[in-house]
Amino acid sequence: MVFGLRAKSLRRCFACGALACAVALPAICRAAAAAPVTADVADTADTATALVARGAYLAKLADCAGCHTNAPTGRPPKPSPPFAGGLPMGSPFGTIWASNITPDPGFGIGRYSYEDFERAVRDGIAPGGKRLYPAMPFPSFSKISDDDMHALYAYFMHGVKPVAVPAPKTKLPFPFNQRWALAVWDEVFAPETRFDPRSDRSAKWNRGAYLVQALGHCGACHTPRGPAYEERGLNDGDPLYLTGGTNDHWFAPNLTGDPNSGLGRLSADDIAAFLKHGHGGGLLAFGSMVEVVEDSGQYMNDDDLQAIATYLKTLPPREKSGHVDTDPARNAATVEVLRTGSVEYPGAGIYNAFCARCHRADGQGEAGKYPRLAGNPIVVAPHAASLVRLLIEGSRSADTIDGPQPHRMPSFVGKLSDTEIARVLTFIRHAWGNEAQPVAPREVTQMRSTLHR
Template identity: 85%
Template sequence: MAMMLATPCRAGEAADAALIARGAYLAKLADCAGCHTNAPTGQPPQPSPPFAGGLPMGSPFGTIWTTNITPDPTYGIGRYSYEDFERAVREGVAPGGKRLYPAMPFPSFSKISDDDMHALYAYFMHGVAPVAKPSPETKLPFPFNQRLGLTAWDELFAPQERFEPRTDRSAQWNRGAYLVQALGHCGACHTPRGPAYEERGYNDGDPLYLTGGTNDHWSAPNLTGDPDSGLGRLSADDIAAFLKQGHGAGLSAFGSMVEVIENSGQYMTDDDLRAIAMYLKTLPPRRKSGHVDTDPARNAATVGVLRTGAIEYPGAGVYNAYCARCHHADGRGEPGKYPALAGNPTVVAPHATSLIRLLIEGGRSAATKGGPKPQRMPSFKGKLSDTEIARVLTFVRNAWGNEAQPVAPRDVSRMRSVLHR
């Protein structure tokens, strides 16, 4: 499996244009800009320059600020040798022995091939403009501010191994596995974490790998073949389209996944998109949650409730008043505009975290080259009470054949508290 198209650039050697271009593409595959560029939407503050850091990332231990990874010699990585760069990316250790917090997905990046690592180094040293801008200092409370403790964390939880292609699989499967497990670091969001914030698996041989996780108050869905809350009912073409434009099979990207589509997915080659989709479609169903009954009679029953205004279904009235205009009485939305709620894996996921946050904050769909026009979902923080949000989400999670756990008002109240909304 070819991971590199040019001769590696060793430290101190001049980087050629092809190698830098290759590194630029790899940086998009890894979505480096997603974490290391502070690009808030809407009103000021203004976005920071590319890769200048300064993005606040929520963690169970406090806010972690991302670093400047431009080649500025004072505030960035301009003085890094290749060995410095490689150790920081793969092992989470910056020059001087400073340990990086595992918000940096170095356990996944440890699998990046040597050729790809050299290309990334060439790009960040010769293809990125230096920015003389310091990043805010991460100040976590004790004992999490003691970085020496990360040495033990790394020993216990951070694998140090390159990706090894499987001889019993095709080149396309291996390419997809490499992109998902290494550069794409999909498990950083889509794999559950343990009490020490460690990912509960780093490849498809681990039973919890890609079965869904929660980060920064967003729930990343199950990517295994579960037909209800996973990808079981999506085709490989659906998955590739979703990664490219943020829409596929009636689904729409939201939350932090929007930035992944905009910074990474839309720039992937069709071959890489197909490889990722093909790999994901081979993952067996795991960590089943919720249920979707596809019997048309179930959908018709919900449509009847909404059209007759039956009051015995709490939340139906709220749905009619605020949601039906876009998502419609049949819950099928409009392809390329508004996502379907009927049969949506996120709707029947074990946790309604993302749904609650969406209703409180609102959101938008991805803006991609050649993709559908972005749509915005309004915030309901000032329109709906905690009880009304809980009721409408409980209704949606159990309408049209959806079957999932109800949402309690205290769940909404807790989310408002952490979001300060």
């Protein structure tokens, strides 16, 4: 751990200058307002304002609001204060409550020094030595650059409104309530390294890799986890990185170049559009990804969106699953079955009655409204959890500033039995050239029980 100790010492050196800068921000702004505006004062005030603005953008990239705001801001019926915490997050060990990260000195992080802030974000250790649960993606945030960390601190201290509201305390059952044990977890599974750009790659590729691996912490959902809830890969050098993972009963799909259950058949522009609006390449964001698009993706500038897409498109196919036969004859055969019923095909009648109006007989959906099911990576994914949960709970598409009008998919609880849901999903996973494992009724029953539906 010699390298880790050196890294922490270096961060403390950087912290001294950053803390002095951050503490001076309010005084700088007051002085600029009260005194005649000289060039030096104006430049300093502009620099402080720019630092806070940059931090605000980085907080969007990191989707801090997604976990630390109890409801999407600005939406009815009663928006919760931004960053005030209180969002319950499911984990295999129990419910973890997101903390208040506004600059309120009593219930938030208002008394955090820069060093406190940086240690919590990068190392998962709050003031007083309190260990944070790995629901906080500090294994990814350890890669955030010092400049970006300074900007984030400036924003949360001077660009966020303090909210004097306590967040519910996390109370996990024994032995998971023993936070001291997390020191062992951190030692084994939490790296203490910055992002290291690759000299053999372009600046655009390196920017995309940094956003995906660090601020975007995409691996927190899209990488499988081990028995200790650890991500089984933290960068593209790890063979399981971004190959898909299950979180809170949603399966986050493979983001490598697998042409079937991954991104292999999507273009870089498709990926950028998906992140920006929740629609791209005939695919549509649903479930927890909707909030990622609304709270983060839609605010990314075009250069960063393209950088992310560029990086993802270079990932080689890994953990291949399912198959998509693109022969037009396979699609035509399904259309004929749905049109005539000439072949007994379990689930086809259910699809005709409940799904075909939006997703069409050819499985192509409607651009900007309904996703295609033919060749959809999530349809041929190794796990059908997302499809099952989608039919049980329903979902909605993303509501973005300049994206398509949002639409809602209804819940089919009360309309279809567990067996009927399993049959129509099995049909979808075998129609139009899709080739994936069938869905058993017990999978639907188990999911419904888990969701209390």
